[in-house]
Amino acid sequence: MEERRLQILGAIVEDYVATREPVGSKSLLDRHDLGVSAATVRNDMSLLEEEGLITQPHTSAGRVPTDKGYRAFVDHVAAVKPLSSPEKRAIRSFLDDAGDLDDLLTRTVRLLAQLTQQVALVQYPAVRQARVRHVELVKVADALLLVVLITESGQVDQRTIPLVAGRGPEYDTDFFADLRARLNQAVVGREVTALDSPLGDLLARTPPGNQDAVREVVGALQSLAQNRTEDRIIMAGAANLARSAVDFPIQVEPLLDILEEQLVLLRLLGSMQAEPGAVEVRIGQEIHDNALAQTSVVGAGYRDGSHLAILGPTRMDYVTGISTVQALARYVSRFLA
Amino acid sequence: MEERRLQILGAIVEDYVATREPVGSKSLLDRHDLGVSAATVRNDMSLLEEEGLITQPHTSAGRVPTDKGYRAFVDHVAAVKPLSSPEKRAIRSFLDDAGDLDDLLTRTVRLLAQLTQQVALVQYPAVRQARVRHVELVKVADALLLVVLITESGQVDQRTIPLVAGRGPEYDTDFFADLRARLNQAVVGREVTALDSPLGDLLARTPPGNQDAVREVVGALQSLAQNRTEDRIIMAGAANLARSAVDFPIQVEPLLDILEEQLVLLRLLGSMQAEPGAVEVRIGQEIHDNALAQTSVVGAGYRDGSHLAILGPTRMDYVTGISTVQALARYVSRFLA
DNA sequence: GATTGGCACTCGGAAGCCAACAGTGCCAGC
DNA sequence: GCTGGCACTGTTGGCTTCCGAGTGCCAATC
Numbered sequence: 001m002e003e004r005r006l007q008i009l010g011a012i013v014e015d016y017v018a019t020r021e022p023v024g025s026k027s028l029l030d031r032h033d034l035g036v037s038a039a040t041v042r043n044d045m046s047l048l049e050e051e052g053l054i055t056q057p058h059t060s061a062g063r064v065p066t067d068k069g070y071r072a073f074v075d076h077v078a079a080v081k082p083l084s085s086p087e088k089r090a091i092r093s094f095l096d097d098a099g100d101l102d103d104l105l106t107r108t109v110r111l112l113a114q115l116t117q118q119v120a121l122v123q124y125p126a127v128r129q130a131r132v133r134h135v136e137l138v139k140v141a142d143a144l145l146l147v148v149l150i151t152e153s154g155q156v157d158q159r160t161i162p163l164v165a166g167r168g169p170e171y172d173t174d175f176f177a178d179l180r181a182r183l184n185q186a187v188v189g190r191e192v193t194a195l196d197s198p199l200g201d202l203l204a205r206t207p208p209g210n211q212d213a214v215r216e217v218v219g220a221l222q223s224l225a226q227n228r229t230e231d232r233i234i235m236a237g238a239a240n241l242a243r244s245a246v247d248f249p250i251q252v253e254p255l256l257d258i259l260e261e262q263l264v265l266l267r268l269l270g271s272m273q274a275e276p277g278a279v280e281v282r283i284g285q286e287i288h289d290n291a292l293a294q295t296s297v298v299g300a301g302y303r304d305g306s307h308l309a310i311l312g313p314t315r316m317d318y319v320t321g322i323s324t325v326q327a328l329a330r331y332v333s334r335f336l337a
Numbered sequence: 338m339e340e341r342r343l344q345i346l347g348a349i350v351e352d353y354v355a356t357r358e359p360v361g362s363k364s365l366l367d368r369h370d371l372g373v374s375a376a377t378v379r380n381d382m383s384l385l386e387e388e389g390l391i392t393q394p395h396t397s398a399g400r401v402p403t404d405k406g407y408r409a410f411v412d413h414v415a416a417v418k419p420l421s422s423p424e425k426r427a428i429r430s431f432l433d434d435a436g437d438l439d440d441l442l443t444r445t446v447r448l449l450a451q452l453t454q455q456v457a458l459v460q461y462p463a464v465r466q467a468r469v470r471h472v473e474l475v476k477v478a479d480a481l482l483l484v485v486l487i488t489e490s491g492q493v494d495q496r497t498i499p500l501v502a503g504r505g506p507e508y509d510t511d512f513f514a515d516l517r518a519r520l521n522q523a524v525v526g527r528e529v530t531a532l533d534s535p536l537g538d539l540l541a542r543t544p545p546g547n548q549d550a551v552r553e554v555v556g557a558l559q560s561l562a563q564n565r566t567e568d569r570i571i572m573a574g575a576a577n578l579a580r581s582a583v584d585f586p587i588q589v590e591p592l593l594d595i596l597e598e599q600l601v602l603l604r605l606l607g608s609m610q611a612e613p614g615a616v617e618v619r620i621g622q623e624i625h626d627n628a629l630a631q632t633s634v635v636g637a638g639y640r641d642g643s644h645l646a647i648l649g650p651t652r653m654d655y656v657t658g659i660s661t662v663q664a665l666a667r668y669v670s671r672f673l674a
Numbered sequence: 675g676a677t678t679g680g681c682a683c684t685c686g687g688a689a690g691c692c693a694a695c696a697g698t699g700c701c702a703g704c
Numbered sequence: 705g706c707t708g709g710c711a712c713t714g715t716t717g718g719c720t721t722c723c724g725a726g727t728g729c730c731a732a733t734c
Contacts, residue, residue, distance in 0.1 A: 024697045037707050042698070060697050060713045100497040134475050138487050148485070148493055150475055156485055158493040159437045238575065239593035252589070256576035361726050374678050379727070397685045397726050 005044050007034065009053055010077040012045075013065050017317055022062030067284035067314060070296070074281050074318050081323050087115075088327070095331060101125070101155070105234055108308065108332055113237025115324045118244075118312035119259065123269050124232040125306045125336070130155070132187045132195070135221065137180045145176075147220040151192060157227060159220045163213060179214065183221070192225040233262050233269070244313045254291040264289060269307040272299045276333045279326045284314045298322055300329035303336050342381050344371065346390055347414040349382075350402050354652055359399030404621035404651060407633070411618050411655050418660050424452075425664070432668060438462070442571055445645065445669055450574025452661045455581075455649035456596065458636075460606050461569040462643045462673070467492070469524045469532070472558065474517045482513070484554055486561040488529060496557045500550060516551065520558070529562040568603050572596060581650045591628040601626060606644040609636045613670045616663045621651045635659055637666035640673050 011032045015023040025041040028034075034041065045063055048054045053069035056062070065073065083091070094111060098104035105122050112120035130151040138146040148158045186198040199218045206214045238259060245252045258264050268287060273280040282297045292311075298321045299309030308329055310321055348369045352360040362378040365371075371378065382400055385391045390406035393399070402410065420428075431448060435441035442459050449457035467488040475483040485495045523535040536555045543551045575596060582589045595601050605624060610617040619634045629648075635658045636646030645666055647658055 022697090026697075039707055039709090040705085043706085046699080056698085058714060061715075062697065100495065133483075134473070136471070136473060136485075136487070138471050146470075146487065146493070148473075148487065150473075150483065150485065156483070156493060156495040161437075236597065239590055239597060242579075242590040242593050253576055253579040256579050260573065260576060359726090363726075376678055376680090377676085380677085383728080393727085395685065397683085397724095399726065 004034070004036070005048060006072070006077050008041060008044050009048055009065070009069060009073060012048075012054060012063055013070065013073045013077070013318075016065060017315055020315065022057055022064050024062035027062070065315075067286065070283045070314055070318070071281075071286070074283070074322075078319050078322065080326065081319050083323055083327050091327065091331060095335065098335075101336075104332065104335060108328055109234050109236040112308065112310060112324065112328055113240060116310045116312070116317070116321050117237075117240050118310040118316060118321065119235065119237045119241050120308070120310050121265060121269065122234050122308040123266070123306045124234065125303050130192050132190055132192060132225075135180065135183045135187060137176045137183075137217065139176060145217070147217055147224065149192075149221060149224045157224045159224055161216050161220045163216070175210070175213075179217065183217070187221070195222060195225050231266050231270075233265055235259060240312070244316075251291075251294075255295070258289075258291050264292075268292075268297065269299060269309060272297075272301070272307055272309070274301045274305050274307075276301045276303065277326065277330050279322050279329075281318065281322065298325050300325045302329040302333045308332070341371070341373070342385060343409070343414050345378060345381050346385055346402070346406060346410060349385075349391060349400060350407065350410045350414070353402060354654055357652065359394055359401050361399035364399070402652075404623065407620045407651055407655070408618075408623075411620070411659075415656050415659065417663065418656050420660055420664050428664065428668060432672065435672075438673075441669065441672060445665055446571050446573040449645065449647060449661065449665055450577060453647045453649070453654075453658050454574075454577050455647040455653060455658065456572065456574045456578050457645070457647050458602060458606065459571050459645040460603070460643045461571070462640050467529050469527055469529060469562075472517065472520045472524060474513045474520075474554065476513060482554070484557045484561065486529075486558060494561045496561055498553050498557045500553070512547070512550075516554065520554070524558070532559060532562050568607075570599050570602050570606070577649070581653075588628075588631075592632070595626075595628050601629075605629075605634065606636060606646060609634075609638070609644055609646070611638045611642050611644075613638045613640065614663065614667050616659050616666075618655065618659065635662050637662045639666045639670045645669065 025038045054063040109120045109122040133152045134150040136148040150156050186202045279300045296314045297311050299307050362375045391400040392403050446457045446459040470489045471487040473485040483497050487493050523539045616637045633651045634648050636644050
């Protein structure tokens with residue numbers, strides 16, 4: 001009986017996701033063979049309603065799952081449906097072609113959006129503990145210096161800084177070669193979060209006449225190092241959002257705002273379970289954000305502490321969502337190991 | 338008389354942009370003092386309609402500008418309204434804080450979206466003729482090599498490549514130091530589009546035993562060089578699109594698709610006038626793309642051959658659009674010079 | 675000749691009404 | 705505990721009606 005009620009809940013969720021219309025006892029029986037009559041289904045439905053799992057938009061309409069209903073569905077009914085092996089193969093071959101990290105993440109996020117037909121998000125891997133691998137200085141134009149910071153995790157960040165005009169001749173190639181050697185000696189192997197003191201020392205040991213230029217370079221490096229510790233998100237499938245909203249009362253506008261903001265998303269992803277491969281689902285109100293009250297997030301950790309996720313209307317296909325997110329998270333983790 | 342007709346066209350465009358509703362002779366007079374009676378306005382309106390500048394959604398409705406009407410408005414009626422000096426100051430101070438090129442462009446595109454309330458696009462500066470400044474090889478993990486290509490224009494691109502497993506010991510630090518020196522000797526100062534032959538020579542002169550690794554590196558460099566010649570677009574304000582679509586018959590979905598595609602946008606921007614500071618407006622059908630038939634683009638060149646633009650419904654505020662695009666294009670050009 | 679006030683005409687959209695329909699709750703019987 | 709039957713309910717869609725904003729045209733006027 002308990003069993004059957006959940007089965008009915010599952011059928012309601014499934015039909016509602018498919019048709020986007022409140023589902024009634026009769027049409028439910030048309031699509032699912034439950035082995036009982038419509039009247040019985042009706043009785044169970046009113047029990048489900050008492051429990052707050054489904055609700056009626058108005059008397060004499062069908063039922064619609066509530067957030068709590070989706071939650072129960074995800075927790076007790078939905079079974080993870082492993083991807084078919086052609087799917088797996090397709091994913092593998094598509095991702096294996098990836099050149100570097102950026103490429104891999106871009107491909108992943110696109111694939112995720114395409115497979116789930118939702119908005120896909122991939123958090124850039126957290127690299128807080130990255131160590132410096134190499135610092136490079138390149139004089140680009142007469143008065144421009146390019147500062148490049150390369151970490152052991154293989155990330156490269158650069159910044160162009162202007163050199164004080166009129167001082168050009170003083171800073172010749174040798175000067176920069178020397179500075180580069182000293183910089184590398186000072187910071188290579190150190191955590192990017194712990195560059196302030198070695199850089200300060202280096203600056204202190206610089207002859208006063210050259211301090212201006214060195215100070216510029218040191219400042220750029222510090223700002224690069226800080227940038228490095230900031231998280232970023234890449235996104236794909238924003239158009240899917242509009243698609244779900246077409247015949248459905250979702251306000252797309254504030255959602256697009258949020259997607260562009262990134263800040264809320266970062267906080268959201270950051271608050272999710274970090275265990276690699278573990279999928280977590282947040283439904284509607286469970287995300288404590290007004291603009292996201294009508295949406296759900298299915299996320300999973302990958303590597304250490306980073307996340308990938310999909311975001312869509314609470315009325316989304318959780319089964320394929322969960323499977324796909326899980327599969328891709330596992331795949332990316334493995335790829336990066 | 339010719340004069341007045343254009344004035345009426347201007348008033349219609351203005352009202353229609355503001356109210357989003359077909360404008361009739363009477364309501365036009367409520368909002369504009371034209372010094373003539375409604376009947377006269379009606380006569381002029383039918384002339385404007387004969388010329389194809391405005392149209393009626395149905396008999397007994399007001400008039401709506403056609404694409405041709407907007408075109409006439411932009412060409413003959415709209416006067417560029419210079420930004421107010423507080424606006425100018427705000428722009429300047431916001432952009433002056435930009436650290437590097439990326440930062441500048443990101444800030445610009447956001448500002449553009451915010452000021453015009455449309456979708457803003459900024460094309461990454463074209464650097465087709467860039468010369469190689471420096472090549473760097475960094476061994477990241479045991480079996481990973483990071484290849485970095487730095488151009489004289491100050492752009493940095495990287496790629497991580499896997500080294501053939503089991504061959505590790507053979508490729509020691511010296512090997513890469515030597516390879517790096519030879520690579521730099523071969524390509525520094527050359528156009529990124531002309532690396533194939535020097536790289537081929539280098540590969541040919543490599544002892545057969547090491548050719549595998551060198552081939553990998555050469556391949557990575559070639560692909561980086563090719564990447565470099567590809568254009569990119571940064572974008573902001575997608576949410577503004579949804580906003581304009583709220584009570585208006587624009588299909589947002591295909592538009593979002595296009596914005597995510599970038600390819601169409603690149604072609605579009607590429608086909609626009611390249612003279613720095615010159616503003617070009619493309620209205621509806623003039624963009625030869627079905628999905629963009631309901632939208633207009635206001636673009637301007639900056640630096641040499643790159644563009645920035647806004648994209649919105651044909652029913653958009655061309656006056657502030659044009660002024661803002663022009664101002665920002667000029668500002669960015671000056672900043673980069 | 676351009677402009678104007680007047681007038682008849684035309685649709686689209688809002689409001690109102692009604693029937694059909696999908697769905698419910700409840701109850702008596704199996 | 706399940707089921708068929710039945711009365712009840714609110715939404716949806718089609719139909720009609722009505723109102724008003726807007727037009728085109730014309731004769732009169734500046």
